[in-house]
Every structure is written in C-alpha cells, then in structure tokens.
Amino acid sequence: EPEVTQTPSHQVTQMGQEVILRCVPISNHLYFYWYRQILGQKVEFLVSFYNNEISEKSEIFDDQFSVERPDGSNFTLKIRSTKLEDSAMYFCASSSQGLGSGYTFGSGTRLTVV
C-alpha cells in the first residue's frame, strides 16, 4: 500500500537553529499538508499546499515557517529560527484530489528544541 515517508524520524536542534523536515508524499496525490502535535495536545493544522503554492495556512504558520516542493517527489517544511515551543511531532500528509478524499499521514518527525 502506498505510504507517505518522513525523514528524519527524530531531530534534536538548538534554539535559534534552522531545521528542515522532509516528506515524500504518495506519488499521484495532488494535495500536501503539514500538521503538528505538541505532546499531550490535539493534532493541529499548519498548512496545505496545492499546485505549487500554499492554499491555506493556520495562524501558527507564521513567517518562521515555509514549505517547498523542490522537485517532483519531496515536500519540505522549514523552520527558520526554532523556539522551545516548536518542539512537537510534525506530520506530513497527502490526499489525492477533491474535498471528499481521505488523508494518508506519514509516521512523523519528532522535533526536540533544546
């Protein structure tokens, strides 16, 4: 069964450093997303991406965050200057098309900012 692949599975970074989280969505999917889950809290939406541009973003997704699809397979989330409160599990997801389609999530990247 097709999978969404995320790397790395765990990343530790110092406050103020830049991090890039990587994702390979399912190949024929058109919509890509990032979500995050702070320990003990709900999974929350960050950003959606379609046709090489951001289609929607939450208030969490401020200027410190950016997304990119640098080639035909990868989808990345960059955090420019990490803060302690950015520590969370970050999930990438993709869906095929349309509002009725379901999501496939990756296994997540656990980001720890120290």
Added chain:
Amino acid sequence: KQEVTQIPAALSVPEGENLVLNCSFTDSAIYNLQWFRQDPGKGLTSLLLIQSSQREQTSGRLNASLDKSSGRSTLYIAASQPGDSATYLCAVKAAGNKLTFGGGTRVLVKP
C-alpha cells in the same frame, strides 16, 4: 469555528468486550469524517473514511456511523483484542480542505 470532541478521553475494557468510541463536532457542514489510530509516539493510521452522504462504513471488526445533522460519529470495535490498545482520533474535513481533530480516546484492552 469547528470544534471536535471525543468522549471518553480514556477507556479500559477486558479482552473480548465491544468498544464504543464517540466523536462530536459543532459544525455539520462537513465533507467527510475520518477515524485514525495512533500508537504511542507513532504516526496516524487511517481506519475508516465516511463521506458526508454516508451513514456508516465497515472494515472487518470496525464499524463507524455518522449522523451529520446531530454532529456525531461513533466507532465500534467488536470483540476487542489487546492489540487494539491505542489512541483513536476522529477528524472532520470541512471548508478549506483541512482536518480538524478531536483530542482522542486512549483505549486499553486488558488480556
């Protein structure tokens, strides 16, 4: 603003008992509802997807119902097994093509 609530937050049952997990949402204008399973420290595994026009979906021992007008969905897991121990999340897709998640129900099935 869509709010999704899951009750109970935690549930412990003996092996073999049926599980009933509840999900409620405040805005009934949804496109679909998806149930996920999350093991500790792991990703989200999709279990069932119910479109807004559907009343239920079944997969093996799992059955999910949807009552859009009342803003409720229920996930039934028949004849629970210790391997069913996990956190179960429901999420609704509404305007903007994004998911809004509930807080999850943590399930423990005792052998």
